[in-house]
Amino acid sequence: MRNHGKLKVIVVAGDKGRSHPVFGTNKTLLDVEGVPVVARVVSALGEAKSVAEIFVVGPKQKLEEVLSPEYVQSRVGKPVHIFEQGNTLYENVWNTFLILIFLFLAVTIYFLQEMLLFIYLIFMRKKQ
Secondary structure: OOOOOOEEEEEEOOOOOOOOOEOOEOHHHOEEOOEEHHHHHHHHHHHOOOEEEEEEEEOHHHHHHHOOHHHHHHHHOOOEEEEEOOOOHHHHHHHHHHHHHHHHHHHHHHHHHHHHHHHHHHHHHHHO
């Protein structure tokens, strides 16, 4: 499946800063009919054809328990990346954005290297 034109989505599930707990817990970890809210959101994004990858920012250890590899594979079917939260919503979004930029640059550099190698091999073949 091609990811061209598809979205990379950031789900902010933090519980620091101005976030207010509900019933003494992170809102996104509350169960609704036995399924945590964040799992429902990630599952819905997994069904969206316009979404390529999902990045979840929050209390990493708790999120990894809820969004286990088995859960992601069976219910989401798309890459889900979990990152530890910062102190504010802004910090969470910004840090995840920077990671996305780094990943984009790393992939771009890899493909440029492959393309240069391909051009070099063609050039060397013509020399012979």
